[in-house]
Amino acid sequence: MGDWPVREEMSSSLLLSENTVTVTTWIELLEALHDNSWNHGIRRHRSRYLFRGHSRAEYELSPSLSRNGGAQVNLEKHLLRNFVKYAKSHLEASEDQPKNFWHWIALAQHHGLPTRLLDWTYSPLISAHFACSNLESMEHDGAIWMIDYHRAHDHLQASLKERLVYEGAHVFTDEMLSSVIKSLEHVSDTSGSEQVIFFEPPSISSRIVNQFACFSVQIGACKSMTDWLHTYPDIWRKIIVPAHLKWEVRDKLDQSNITERVLFPGLDGMCRWLARQYFQRNDKTYDEFSEFD
Secondary structure, rough: OOOOOOOEOEEEOOOOOEEEEOOHHHHHHHHOOOOEEEEEEOOOEEOOOOEEEEEEEEOOOOOOOHOOOHHHHHHHHHHHHHHHHHHHHHHOOOOOOOOOHHHHHHHHOOOOOOOOOOEEOOOOHHHHHHOOOOHHHHHHHHHEEEEHHHHHOOOOOOOHHHHHHOOOOOEEHHHHHHOOOHHHHHHHHOOOOOOEEEEEOOOOOOHHHHHOOEEEEEEOOOOHHHHHHHHHHEEEEEEEEEEHHHHHHHHHHHHHOOOHHOOOOHHHHHHHHHHHHHOOOOOOHHHHHHHHO
């Protein structure tokens, strides 16, 4: 669902929203994450939500390009142009070479370039991992955002909705998007209405596959999704994971093998998992909230 944590812009504007629920137990968290997952049409549990976990509840849904006051937004085209220029020398001949703008920007996001993309996952437990993986934030409430991507796409312009209907799909692929929106100039055009699109990135690494990843992108201005969320309050929820619950969630995810070793395959992910696995707790949270155990 993303790369190593990056500082995100903070806001308390949404914390008191009626869309926000605070859970107090592991069972409550599981129930909230899987709420409304029953699909009567196919008689299966298939959630229509995408999930994103934050280690701090006050973090906004801000893409990396718009953070730190949006200082880099005006440099977006330069960042992407130079990424494409220099990245080609690092791509192996056997790799799937990017064929369109969306493949390139997904590749850039995957490797840490500031972009207007935001990482999401189809997995509620992977989002819980990201809400409870930062040891420096364990004494702060975390949050998990949920967005109904079916209903979100009901608000797209006609040409985009028609493409989804034609493909019989609920989210885009890079090829599907490139047939309608071909370049950064079209993506950053602010003359139309604000739209948020969800698309699945190409399977360019096991990390993307293992994280069950999906990206969102805002058409128009690159900024926090706050205004867009307020416009459509019926398509999203926010679950607060209180600090006193984080270690229980963390340990139970570890027991379920939802760890950096799996989500970030390779030595870096393994070392990050080991460092946390053998971390010695020395905080006040456990003592203060032991009555919740």
